[in-house]
Amino acid sequence: EVDPDDVEIGSEIIVNPGEKVPIDGIIVEGDTTLNTSALTGESVPRNAHCGDEIYSGSINMTARITVKTTKEFGESTVSKILDLVENSSMKKSKTENFITKFAKYYTPVVCYSALALAVIPPIVLTIMGQPAHFGDWIFRALTFLVISCPCALVISIPLSFFGGIGCASKNGILVKGSNYLETLSDVKYFVFDKTGTLTKGVFEVTDVVPAEGFDKDHLLEYAAYAESASTHPISVSLKKAYNQKIDNTLVDHIQEIAGHGVEADYKGHHILAGNAKLMKLKGIDYSAYTKAGTLVYVAVDDKYAGCIVISDIIKDHAKEAISGLKSLGAKETVMLTGDSASTADLVANTIGIDTVHSELLPADKVEEVEKLLAKKSEKEKLAFVGDGINDAPVLSRADIGIAMGGLGSDAAIEAADVVLMDDDPLKISLAMKISSKTLKIVKQNIVFALAVKFICLVLGALGIANMWLAIFADVGVMILAVMNATRALTIHN
Incomplete structure (x- = not known):
């Protein structure tokens, strides 16, 4: 090594x-x-x-x-993919934190305002020949400062996001930062990988079509015994579907025909199991099947016995997940896959995907996402959902990258902003609901805190507000805002 x-x-x-x-x-x-x-x-x-x-x-x-x-x-290919990840990450813009912007202007403004309140009115009154009452104006300035303290915003807003992130993690959704949680609510375009994201990435027999004179059980039996010596995933799927213990003493003369299939003798019968090329090679008159998936044709004693369809299984909640996203305002759902067009179209039509692009390489996926990013408005966001190494560059390039955490590759999980720990695509709509409700709580706290503080600041400057009202405007508003922020922990689907 x-x-x-x-x-x-x-x-x-x-x-x-x-x-x-x-x-x-x-x-x-x-x-x-x-x-x-x-x-x-x-x-x-x-x-x-x-x-x-x-x-x-x-x-x-x-x-x-x-x-x-x-x-x-x-x-090499993997190195180029990692390079794409790095370059894509550099293009992503990051939302600046509201508190940082707010504090940059708010803090000096209220401090200088309090100083002005303590100094300017007494000087003006003195010039006008009236008593200055320095003590009263200093008291008003101090009351003004207590009221203006931004604790309610500084504490409750991050706490609201932490609550939303905590609620998401409790539901098996890992959000890597409050800015990603905020962005989720603005996603209008969802782009999906197929294998491992919308499908299970596991092969299963999905259809058995026997020819005249044969039944499904015997067709599976012949195919399973013919493939009994192989460890190929398709062979494993056939043996799993047969679901009976295979007696290896009953089958012999197993021969693999590269790129075509296998032939074997079983209970005195000569079995052929493979693709259409095997049937043509052996001169078998077979009925071509058009259903998407991997097709295994079987012949017994040079007579066509039927066809077995093996395909990747669509995840249980995939269709429900797509309809859920559309109900939440998604404008377009897109599927990008390296798989064949027929298989991709079948999956897309089954679960309700709007647009399909198939037979793509990793760089092609980035290119398709770039087109969608150019198409959408600035306020609208695009999310990509994937699980493989090939998805890592696109996960980085999208506004929000969502990875499958159960079966997903390390590169995809590392590149993603949101990780679904149980690989359930239905959790995407739940994440959007958590994002939306968290932002509502944040906005409620901002409006409530600023409104109360503005009113109390005016009253304090006019000398109407006493220190008790100032403490309420500071600590009381903070407590109420924090109590409201904790509601983000209990958002349900």
Whole structure:
């Protein structure tokens, strides 16, 4: 093992099953299956053979391979993605804290006003030949200072945001700062990754279509036994759907046909299980199926037996999450994915996504988000929701980046502003509600504190307000504002 920076172009590296590909290169020995979902968003594992180019960040799943590097580590795909993250972060504007702005002007104004109240009226009265009453005006100035103390704002406003952030974390939503909580309420455009965000990223048999003369149970049985020796995710899905213990003594002569499928003998029958290319290769007259997903065609004794559809499962609350966001005022929902157009369109139509862009690379996703950022108004915000390494640059570039914390990659979680700890997209609308209600509480405290203080400042300057009213305007208003701020802790869906 060596530092990736020390590996030169043309070096041969060994990648064992379960390891990530560290540097871009070409396979010079071995055939395997690669999981590229974290890199490209493509949900179906990709077969890779000798001579194929593979990218860093892919996971080697089934066999040991030897890779000849074609790029230095600094130029590899993962390094470019990290560079995109850094550059995207520099473009993001940060909202200045209201208290900092307010205090910058408020504090010197009230201090100079109190000084003026203590000095100017007595001098004017003295010039006019009337008693100055220095003591009275100094008392008024001191009362003015007590009233003007901004404790109610300084304490209650951050406390309101802390309450909102605490409420969010109690509901499994990690918000990394009060400015992000504030921005959430202004989001009008939601952009989603597909695999692992709107779908579970787990393959399951979603449909079994037997041909005439066969039934679903027997079709699954034949396919499961034919694939019994394989550890490919599709094979695992078939065996899981069969849900019976497989007796390996009943199957023999298993042979994998690279890029096509497998053939095997089971209980005296010759079984073929694979893609449409396998059916054509063996001269099987099959019925092409058009449903989106990975299609496994099965033939028994050279007779077409049916088709099994394997696809990524849509998350339980995905459709409800999209409708919830639209009810909260979302103008457009967009899905960006590296997956195929047919699969992406099926998911989008099922859950109600407005716009779909498929077969994208990480840089393409950033480009699509840039177009949306240019399209929206300055007050409207854009949120991106993702989970993979490939989503990290877009999470940084969006006004608000929302990552899946359960299955999400470290890069995505690090780049995001909000993290959903249980990967439930329905929590996005809850986060927006918490943001909206927290801001209402903040605005209530600002209006209440400033209104009371303004009235009491006028009364204090005129000598009508005594020290008791001054203390109420300071401590009393602060207590009431703090009590109102604690309501942010109890926001429910």
